[in-house]
Amino acid sequence: MIQEFRLPDLGEGLTDAELVQWLVAEGEAVALNQTLAEVETAKAVVELPSPFAGAVQRLHAAAGDTVAVGAPLITFTLAGEDAPPQAEPAPPAEPEAPAPGARQATLVGYGALDRAGHPQRRARRAAAAEPPPSPPRREGERERPRSSPPVRRLAKTLGVDLATLEVGERPITRADVEAAARPAPAGDPRVTRIPIRGVRKHTAAAMVRSAFTAPHAATFVTIDVTETQRLLDELARDRALQGHRIGILTVVAKAVCLALGRTPVLGSRWDEAATEIVQPSYVNLGVAVATDRGLVVPNVPDADALSLVELADALAEVVTTARAGALTPAQLSGGTFTITNVGVFGVDGGVPILNPGEAGILAVGAVRRQPWEHEGAVALRDVVTLSLSFDHRLADGAEAAGFLMDVAGVLRAPGRAMLLR
Incomplete structure (x- = not known):
């Protein structure tokens, strides 16, 4: 079965969110409640857990894109089923309900429902825990570079796509991101341009609104x-x-x-x-x-x-x-x-x-x-x-x-x- 996951309502009247980082890739197998991506709203950075177990067939947005609530994020092939070789399903008007008996997760902050219908908290990954084995990559597919959350946030602030950095087998560092953010030699070497995004963008808008309203x-x-x-x-x-x-x-x-x-x-x-x-x-x-x-x-x-x-x-x-x-x-x-x-x-x-x-x-x-x-x-x-x-x-x-x-x-x-x- 093909299932589409759309950006959920993150609450507080928010209508969209900016995709910070994908934590899965097309073709990758994912488990129920596995974190799929980090998105940033005007309020905070939020992790999106997977509501399904299966394989990622298609990612509908790229890091840095602004996605409206209800817009498609990921198309899944549910566990135990094969994707059709070519055809891609037309997006339904509303997200499909899970098959009878299937387990489904609450979209933000909680895990699957228990037998009594109450949400279960997702367990945090221990810092020293051994990461789960990555699924085999398809031929020609590049492994996603490793990086820590502070480095990912810095990359987002500076507008650096981590997937473009060549660092070999080691994790990406702050120095790698800062070097990638420097202007090309053709520009003025004394000037650095930093994209206005994320919290700084929302804070600036809020301060202007406050200063000229109250x-x-x-x-x-x-x-x-x-x-x-x-x-x-x-x-x-x-x-x-x-x-x-x-x-x-x-x-x-x-x-x-x-x-x-x-x-x-x-x-x-x-x-x-x-x-x-x-x-x-x-x-x-x-x-x-x-x-x-x-x-x-x-x-x-x-x-x-x-x-x-x-x-x-x-x-x-x-x-x-x-x-x-x-x-x-x-x-x-x-x-x-x-x-x-x-x-x-x-x-x-x-x-x-x-x-x-x-x-x-x-x-x-x-x-x-x-x-x-x-x-x-x-x-x-x-x-x-x-x-x-x-x-x-x-x-x-x-x-x-x-x-x-x-x-x-x-x-x-x-x-x-x-x-x-």
Whole structure:
């Protein structure tokens, strides 16, 4: 039986995806739930598992192509059956249902259904596991070059087709990709052209949309956070908290959640179509993360319900997942407010652009030890600058200032958090 696999609906209203890399070739035998390809949406890189066991008869797209949801990706010959010698089936209006009794996989993120009809998670391949033997190649067919996920992502960013690189039996390296991306000698050797694709392309479009849709305003405050730093030092020495990374960003996150409870309009969004302000009673706290694929903003759902330790663990998890390029579309959607830690780059402050659809974003600068007025005298104190950008349609200057001073109050005196609700 010939079966066609079309690009599935990846959720979150996405209408297409860019094919990053094929992990199978025409003529190759594949198992149920074997990863077929990596595709990149406006949200994340997603692995597509095979919904069938059989042989790949035809690949309908090439790496770098943008494929619409519902468009053909692969034509299969199901296991135990031979493909017709010449004829290619006409694409059906809808994907065919599997034969009675056949096993079929959920298309994204889950494996086949168990006997009770529940999805089974696909097991992750162990890093040290021996790869399964490759099927014999047809005469004249070239073996696909080996490469790691970071190298594949770099190749996609630079517009390099890995299949064209000649590296012999060894895996492709970053140096191979960077060398292939350099302009040909006929061009200007001082200029490098990098294709605008993937996350960087979507981020740029989102920032332009945000900047020219929401009327941005900003306010700043520089504060003494010596007491917070002392608290963090005490927590770091607490053996019961070993393994939990509780830093200044964690305390800022907690302060933001508390302050949003007092000024909820900073966690709302403007619904132009319905002419309504949508104000949630929860905080899905976004955190801006710089990755090798560009800037992404995953969020921690219901951050306002978490303790300081739970919040530290949740932030560490989303940052680690983001840098590994393993975020799901769900983790990148539904945020209500964002924080960005520009202090890790040695920067004191700035005017961040709103994450599209959100009313506020807070930039946290570097904590610096410097002379500061304290109790009527000048002393060395730990000082930080907070920069708040906000949508002036949703919040006025007084509301934004009140929110910022609530955050600042917690950082000046962490015990103040006991007074906020």
